[in-house]
Amino acid sequence: MNTIHKTIQSSGGRLTKTRKAIIYVLSENCCLLTKATLIEKLKTKKIKPNRSTIYRELQFLTKKNIVIKNTLAGVDYYEIPQDHHHHLVCLGCGLISKIEIGNHLKKQEKQIAEQNNFNIVNHSLEFYGYCHKCQA
Amino acid sequence: MNTIHKTIQSSGGRLTKTRKAIIYVLSENCCLLTKATLIEKLKTKKIKPNRSTIYRELQFLTKKNIVIKNTLAGVDYYEIPQDHHHHLVCLGCGLISKIEIGNHLKKQEKQIAEQNNFNIVNHSLEFYGYCHKCQA
């Protein structure tokens, strides 16, 4: 059994189908997942929980720090904490994949922070375009 | 009168208070504005249109290409077309400001595109942290 499942059980939580599916979907789709997208992904797995269940499930997982809620421009995104990385976003099929790039940005961050009197704690970098399949 | 206003009038559109305010707010807050945030910003200007008005106004401006709708991870953001740039996002007060950085990214783009068999058409780069005011 994986670490997340252990964490849940050791605190009295139960491993229901819905809960496991949500964790699976969030693990599979690395990040930038809204509640609506999550529901969509669950549907493709034939799992259609009541909307109050999803609502409370995300509360539960967030409270347990198994999932973190990321709010960008007023919109909530949910994700399982991961190492820092960047994204390729396909405008054709919506696929979001991780990429690793060098640490040029770390150097720039320092410079930008000084120039703008800004305390930078994180950054995000996304490349938009079309994946191999969608180029056809 | 500015260019946008001319564009509207020359196509039979009218310059109402709400329309001008929406254009003003979108110009002032460079980007990543959701409908909800726009409504909030209008309120601080004592402008409280019916929600159907905002809904139709954004349709109108988008159809006229005065405003572009940007959908990221299923969420719609509205903005007035601008030159490419990047952002500083304050996690304290939500302020989003533009920054200019070098063109290191253009070089990396080419490399990433080849490595991943991906046709990159755009990218976004945001730095998150705390602005001068919010560091207190």
Place this chain on the structure above:
DNA sequence: TTTATTATTGCAACATTGTTGCATTTATTA
């Protein structure tokens, strides 16, 4: 395996936001 416990779920009800037709208002033109 069967039973008891209680976490989790679905349902119902209400709140908030999205969407559209229609009558009224108001920006613009003559």
Place this chain on the structure above:
DNA sequence: TAATAAATGCAACAATGTTGCAATAATAAA
């Protein structure tokens, strides 16, 4: 100033967010 039609607010319904409560199901105990 009056006429025209663009834009607005309102009402009604749809979709989604939120919460209490009874039914269900995951786990522990027997």
